[in-house]
Amino acid sequence: xxxxxxxxxxxxxxxxxxxxxxxxxxxxxxxxxxxxxxxxxxxxxxxxxxxxxxxxxxxxxxxxxxxxxxxxxxxxxxxxxxxxxxxxxxxxxxxxxxxxxxxxxxxxxxxxxxxxxxxxxxxxxxxxxxxxxxxxxxxxxxxxxxxxxxxxxxxxxxxxxxxxxxxxxxxxxxxxxxxxxxxxxxxxxxxxxxxxxxxxxxxxxxxxxxxxxxxxxxxxxxxxxxxxxxxxxxxxxxxxxxxxxxxxxxxxxxxxxxxxxxxxxxxxxxxxxxxxxxxxxxxxxxxxxxxxxxxxxxxxxxxxxxxxxxxxxxxxxxxxxxxxxxxxxxxxxxxxxxxxxxxxxxxxxxxxxxxxxxxxxxxxxxxxxxxxxxxxxxxxxxxxxxxxxxxxxxxxxxxxxxxxxxxxxxxxxxxxxxxxxxxxxxxxxxxxxxxxxxxxx
Amino acid sequence: xxxxxxxxxxxxxxxxxxxxxxxxxxxxxxxxxxxxxxxxxxxxxxxxxxxxxxxxxxxxxxxxxxxxxxxxxxxxxxxxxxxxxxxxxxxxxxxx
Numbered sequence: 084x085x086x087x088x089x090x091x092x093x094x095x096x097x098x099x100x101x102x103x104x105x106x107x108x109x110x111x112x113x114x115x116x117x118x119x120x121x122x123x124x125x126x127x128x129x130x131x132x133x134x135x136x137x138x139x140x141x142x143x144x145x146x147x148x149x150x151x152x153x154x155x156x157x158x159x160x161x162x163x164x165x166x167x168x169x170x171x172x173x174x175x176x177x178x179x180x181x182x183x184x185x186x187x188x189x190x191x192x193x194x195x196x197x198x199x200x201x202x203x204x205x206x207x208x209x210x211x212x213x214x215x216x217x218x219x220x221x222x223x224x225x226x227x228x229x230x231x232x233x234x235x236x237x238x239x240x241x242x243x244x245x246x247x248x249x250x251x252x253x254x255x256x257x258x259x260x261x262x263x264x265x266x267x268x269x270x271x272x273x274x275x276x277x278x279x280x281x282x283x284x285x286x287x288x289x290x291x292x293x294x295x296x297x298x299x300x301x302x303x304x305x306x307x308x309x310x311x312x313x314x315x316x317x318x319x320x321x322x323x324x325x326x327x328x329x330x331x332x333x334x335x336x337x338x339x340x341x342x343x344x345x346x347x348x349x350x351x352x353x354x355x356x357x358x359x360x361x362x363x364x365x366x367x368x369x370x371x372x373x374x375x376x377x378x379x380x381x382x383x384x385x386x387x388x389x390x391x392x393x394x395x396x397x398x399x400x401x402x403x404x405x406x407x408x409x410x411x412x413x414x415x416x417x418x419x420x421x422x423x424x425x426x427x428x429x430x431x432x433x434x435x436x437x438x439x440x441x442x443x444x445x446x447x448x449x450x451x452x453x454x455x456x457x458x459x460x461x462x463x464x465x466x467x468x469x470x471x472x473x474x475x476x477x478x479x480x481x482x483x484x485x486x487x488x489x490x491x492x493x494x495x496x497x498x499x500x501x502x503x504x505x506x507x508x509x510x511x512x513x514x515x516x517x518x519x520x521x522x523x524x
Numbered sequence: 525x526x527x528x529x530x531x532x533x534x535x536x537x538x539x540x541x542x543x544x545x546x547x548x549x550x551x552x553x554x555x556x557x558x559x560x561x562x563x564x565x566x567x568x569x570x571x572x573x574x575x576x577x578x579x580x581x582x583x584x585x586x587x588x589x590x591x592x593x594x595x596x597x598x599x600x601x602x603x604x605x606x607x608x609x610x611x612x613x614x615x616x617x618x619x620x
């Protein structure tokens with residue numbers, strides 16, 4: 084029964100890891116990660132260093148430091164160029180990454196896919212204003228690309244169109260039925276661009292017609308339908324505590340059978356949790372601070388309260404072993420794990436102790452991150468910690484990570500410390516039981 | 525001081541399912557993704573910084589130096605760098 088269950092988990096993990104769509108999405112987000120971090124950095128500096136207008140702390144508000152305010156446009160531009168073009172970057176990246184799997188590395192592919200994406204979005208935006216007579220007027224601006232299609236709100240449409248348009252393009256090009264044969268005297272690069280001419284036009288046309296027909300049949304734009312029926316429910320699920328805890332358990336469950344759960348499940352949760360984070364960044368840019376920041380559960384929260392010091396919050400286990408273990412093998416591995424644990428890497432613990440397939444340690448390994456996430460969530464709810472609005476590389480050391488992710492909020496740092504204490508308390512009984520176990524040679 | 529030590533159980537032969545699981549796990553963990561992207565390998569973080577501080581030098585590092593940037597990274601970083609410069613110029617023009 085146990086073996087069958089493990090087999091089932093391994094099969095699912097294998098399918099997720101080998102799936103070309105999942106891999107393309109994962110690679111696209113990985114390539115985009117430095118851009119998100121740059122955007123977060125721009126927001127952080129604009130609000131904590133150069134801002135003279137926000138309500139919170141800022142270096143520029145100190146006497147003699149007002150000149151820093153002059154630098155605000157630079158950091159606002161960083162934020163604007165990065166966070167507001169999240170979906171556009173993802174469309175292009177998915178096209179390139181998926182194209183690699185089919186051996187299509189031509190420059191035309193991401194261009195065609197991006198054009199297909201633009202073809203299904205509404206080229207206008209509406210806004211409300213009060214006219215001179217005091218009446219509400221709704222105005223429409225034509226021929227613009229509204230921000231909800233370029234920032235994180237367009238992510239799911241971007242992922243779907245990225246995959247679908249690439250598939251159509253690849254199928255059409257590989258069929259060679261639409262090739263234009265050029266005379267031999269024509270240079271190869273020019274001949275190549277002609278051979279993809281009709282597939283390119285047809286790809287954009289198919290996607291555009293589908294978007295048009297969809298609107299005519301349902302009365303909804305493709306974006307609105309995806310946003311309403313996929314993106315928002317998914318966000319509701321993963322940014323609510325129960326759904327988030329299931330995600331944390333799934334991650335640690337995969338780890339406990341020896342699979343890198345965080346990486347395997349990344350394509351499923353990353354878009355949603357990043358969207359939550361960018362919404363927080365937008366809120367900060369709009370002047371929100373502390374509890375006004377909307378999403379508690381996001382990628383940064385996960386990095387701090389669920390995978391801090393590595394999956395399973397294993398810093399708690401290291402300390403528990405160093406203080407209570409009588410096993411030399413455990414102590415040696417725990418000591419070895421400290422320097423890399425500082426950078427949130429814990430493979431020495433998961434495979435060294437091991438935690439993998441070790442029924443005794445799997446229990447706290449799954450319980451500790453869930454308990455610390457629940458603790459972090461409720462501490463944020465009651466205002467001891469604040470929602471995180473910035474992101475940092477996942478290798479940033481614990482405590483520094485929560486400090487940077489909140490723009491220097493000490494309450495959140497203390498809550499993170501408390502989360503490690505909880506993990507430590509959870510691991511203690513299991514370390515004591517392990518003392519009594521026969522050391523396997 | 526006496527220690528209670530459990531008796532060592534004789535090792536059982538692995539079942540077919542267990543052998544398959546071991547193989548599958550080994551296969552999964554040894555899988556090397558041919559398209560894997562390492563965004564924080566040496567030299568890359570400085571390039572990201574330069575793309576905002578000194579965009580021409582950042583682009584030089586991105587395209588001309590052998591820092592292991594994949595095509596995806598090159599394309600998307602260039603896009604963002606161009607957008608950044610555009611918005612920066614636009615902002616300063618609007619302000620002044």
